[in-house]
Amino acid sequence: MKRDRPAVLILHPAPAEGAGDPYVSGVPDGQVPRVAGHPCSGPGAGCRTHGLQASRGTLQGTPDTYGASAVWRESDAGVLEETKAVAAALDRLGLAHRTVGVARLTDVPGALAAAPEEVVFNLVEGFPGRPFDAGAVPALCRAFDKGCTGADSPCLLLAQDKGRTKALLQAAGLPCPPAVVVPVGENAPAARLPGGPYIVKPVCLDASEGIDAASVVPKAGAALRRAVARVHREFGQPAMVEQFIAGRELNVSVLERRGRVEVLPIAEIVFSAFPAGKPRIVDYAAKWLPESFEYRHTPRIVPARLTARQAEAMRRQARAAWDAVGCSGYARVDFRLDARGRPMILEVNANPDIADDAGFAAALEAAGIPFEEFVDSAVRDAWQTLGRRTSARVPRRVAARQAGRRIRWAEPRDRDAVLAFVARTGFFRADEVAVAQELLDDALATGPPGHYQSLVAEDESGAAVGWVCFGPTPCTIGTFDIYWIVVAPDAQRRGIGAALMVFAEERIAERGGRLAVVETSGRPVYDPTRGFYLNMGYREAARIADFYAAGDAKVVYTKAL
Numbered sequence: 323m324k325r326d327r328p329a330v331l332i333l334h335p336a337p338a339e340g341a342g343d344p345y346v347s348g349v350p351d352g353q354v355p356r357v358a359g360h361p362c363s364g365p366g367a368g369c370r371t372h373g374l375q376a377s378r379g380t381l382q383g384t385p386d387t388y389g390a391s392a393v394w395r396e397s398d399a400g401v402l403e404e405t406k407a408v409a410a411a412l413d414r415l416g417l418a419h420r421t422v423g424v425a426r427l428t429d430v431p432g433a434l435a436a437a438p439e440e441v442v443f444n445l446v447e448g449f450p451g452r453p454f455d456a457g458a459v460p461a462l463c464r465a466f467d468k469g470c471t472g473a474d475s476p477c478l479l480l481a482q483d484k485g486r487t488k489a490l491l492q493a494a495g496l497p498c499p500p501a502v503v504v505p506v507g508e509n510a511p512a513a514r515l516p517g518g519p520y521i522v523k524p525v526c527l528d529a530s531e532g533i534d535a536a537s538v539v540p541k542a543g544a545a546l547r548r549a550v551a552r553v554h555r556e557f558g559q560p561a562m563v564e565q566f567i568a569g570r571e572l573n574v575s576v577l578e579r580r581g582r583v584e585v586l587p588i589a590e591i592v593f594s595a596f597p598a599g600k601p602r603i604v605d606y607a608a609k610w611l612p613e614s615f616e617y618r619h620t621p622r623i624v625p626a627r628l629t630a631r632q633a634e635a636m637r638r639q640a641r642a643a644w645d646a647v648g649c650s651g652y653a654r655v656d657f658r659l660d661a662r663g664r665p666m667i668l669e670v671n672a673n674p675d676i677a678d679d680a681g682f683a684a685a686l687e688a689a690g691i692p693f694e695e696f697v698d699s700a701v702r703d704a705w706q707t708l709g710r711r712t713s714a715r716v717p718r719r720v721a722a723r724q725a726g727r728r729i730r731w732a733e734p735r736d737r738d739a740v741l742a743f744v745a746r747t748g749f750f751r752a753d754e755v756a757v758a759q760e761l762l763d764d765a766l767a768t769g770p771p772g773h774y775q776s777l778v779a780e781d782e783s784g785a786a787v788g789w790v791c792f793g794p795t796p797c798t799i800g801t802f803d804i805y806w807i808v809v810a811p812d813a814q815r816r817g818i819g820a821a822l823m824v825f826a827e828e829r830i831a832e833r834g835g836r837l838a839v840v841e842t843s844g845r846p847v848y849d850p851t852r853g854f855y856l857n858m859g860y861r862e863a864a865r866i867a868d869f870y871a872a873g874d875a876k877v878v879y880t881k882a883l
Contacts, residue, residue: 328469328705329418331439333430333459334405335446336423400529400610403677404445411697412443419443427455434466441469441704443697447673453526454482469704472651473672480824481647481672484562485525489857490824491667494646494817496639498667499658501564505861506554514856515542516565521603522549525560528671530606532557538566538601567658567666571604572626574640574655575674575685579699583644585637586685590626595619622681624688629663636665643670646817651700654682729825732776734766736786740778743787743810749847758806761791774805775829779818787813790822792830792838800836807840823858831883838883839863844875855879 405421412419422433426449434442442463448456457478463470473481481487485503492498500516503525518541524532532553539545546563553561571593575586593602596619608616628636640655647653647670654674657665676682678693686696732740744750744758765776779788788809795801804826809819830838840860842851856862860879869876 327417328441328701329439330412330420330441330443330701331433331437331468332405332408332412332419332421332443333433333446334401334421334423335449335456336425337450400675400677401445401447403679404675407676407678407683407693408443408445408697411694412701414694415698417698417701425449427452427458430459430462431466434462434468437466437468439468441471441701443471443701443704444673447675448528453528454479457482469701469707471700471704473649473653476824476828477648477650477672481649481670482528483526483859484523484669485560485857486824486859487647487670488562489854489859490646490817490820491643491670492857493815493820493854494642495815496642496646496667497664499565499567501562502856503859504550504554504561504563506558506560509547510542510550510561510563512542515563518542519566519568520546520549520563521566522546522553523562523564524553524557525562527557527559529675530604530609533603533605534607535601535603535605537605538603566601567660567668568602569659569661569663570626571602572628572636572657572659572665573681574636574657575682576640576644576649576653576655577686577691577696578649578651578703579696580703583641584689585640586691587625587688588628588633588636589622589624589681589685589688592621592623593619622684624684632659632663632665639665639667643667647672651703652676652682652696729777729779729821731770732762732765732778732786732789736778736789737762737766739786740789740808744789744806744808746811747808749851758791758808761805762789765791775826777822777825777829779809779822781813788818788822790826792826794833794835795839800834802830802833802835802838804838804840819854820858827881827883835883838881840879842877842879843870844877845873852877852879 409419409421418439420437420439422437424430424433424446430446442459444459444463446456446459457475459475460470460473460478461475480490485501488498488501502510502514502516504510518539520539520542521533522537522539536552537549539549550561550563553559571591573589573591575589577584577586591604596602604620605616607614608620611617626633636657639657643655644653649670649672652673654671656668656671658668660666674680674682676696683693686693740762741755741759745755750758761774762776765772765774768774773793774791775793776789776791778786778790781787789806790804790808791806792802792804795803804823807819807822807826809822827838838860840855842848842855844865856879858881860881862877863880864876864878866876866878868874
């Protein structure tokens with residue numbers, strides 16, 4: 323029988339076996355035993371959980387897909403402070419709860435299978451050394467028929483990748499500093515670099531991992547090459563070289579309660595105590611090392627002192643970013659003001675830190691929302707979701723929300739609209755449109771079981787305004803061609819193309835795909851198309867001169883999925 327009030331399982335990351343127990347109970351401050359690998363053992367940086375000094379203990383684990391080592395860092399230990407805050411709020415609410423730590427993704431199914439609780443309060447922000455694995459936790463909760471607080475899996479996986487998130491935000495028309503993503507082992511491409519100065523970040527880490535004063539470089543050259551190489555060497559993943567915006571740093575917390583999305587008061591990080599020449603950034607030390615200058619001299623002001631125009635622009639853009647990335651539950655959008663005082667979005671943080679001393683809790687307080695009220699609404703919204711689930715043929719995905727439209731399988735009624743906007747783009751010759759018609763007709767005749775997979779994005783009236791067609795490449799194992807991706811001219815610059823691409827990549831991955839391949843023309847008119855593929859994480863793999871016609875090269879892009 324379903325209870326009138328849900329019981330809650332607080333799920334958080336913990337060190338792997340052999341790396342030390344993350345809990346210290348019954349031991350006075352300053353008398354913590356020196357356990358090898360314990361996040362609060364021995365000399366080092368501060369741990370917010372116990373107010374002591376912490377060392378970094380290497381976990382016994384395997385490298386992630388980028389080859390980064392599994393290390394229990396100060397930022398990982400910080401999640402225990404969130405656990406304490408949520409547990410205390412649940413106590414005040416009178417809701418039954420348990421706390422379980424999981425060291426790796428493979429621990430999660432066992433924890434869920436053994437849990438009688440209906441709702442999981444998801445505090446798994448990442449597993450040491452495997453940043454993307456945490457994104458699967460909400461999907462596992464759904465598989466075990468449990469409500470899950472915060473963002474869903476597609477949103478978490480997207481937001482973990484700064485490059486793809488930036489591409490999506492830009493495609494949605496939102497202002498972001500320009501950037502390029504540099505694959506491991508390569509140098510930043512001089513022709514594609516925005517103007518300096520630059521900040522260099524690991525593309526798939528959060529909590530300011532890998533960011534310090536050396537990450538900011540004034541111009542292209544040796545210093546930039548060293549910063550990129552450092553990310554490649556220390557984190558084993560691509561580096562994002564972003565134009566550094568030297569203005570004020572602000573952030574906007576966004577909260578969803580009972581189906582209503584609220585933008586909370588804007589916060590500012592103040593760098594007034596920083597000496598001249600010191601980069602004014604919230605780096606790893608500023609977030610996690612209490613004894614550092616950066617930590618002690620980056621106070622937060624809520625609400626920030628802004629003009630009405632600036633504040634309104636930031637609130638509007640934060641909400642638009644929430645929609646574009648497909649957030650739910652709670653999120654934080656980070657901004658900088660450029661030299662003209664205009665807000666620029668740095669990144670979107672789904673499921674941000676909610677510890678007592680974190681920015682989200684400060685925004686709740688400024689909005690007059692008690693922390694336990696936030697916890698209560700998160701739990702109840704997750705619980706109510708259990709009763710709203712349906713067995714839709716196509717699972718709900720963030721990509722459908724990213725464009726503010728629904729993405730679905732193409733139907734016969736879409737045929738004329740798709741062929742019309744393919745021709746209306748003006749990019750394709752008549753013989754090319756005929757090929758599009760042939761593929762679309764085949765897909766409509768055979769449906770999802772066929773070779774050609776055809777999906778459309780629809781507008782509010784249900785009319786098709788975007789189309790993507792893909793299928794497995796013959797005589798290969800796990801390689802898929804994305805044959806067509808087209809958005810109606812009057813529906814462009816709304817993020818529909820990026821949403822279709824993400825949706826197609828997810829379908830390909832579900833079918834065992836490991837490599838996506840796209841081909842396009844080398845003509846200047848296709849510059850925006852090629853830029854779109856690069857921003858979506860594709861790399862030029864080949865160029866064949868005069869392939870389509872004299873002076874019209876074929877450019878082949880690939881992306882590992």
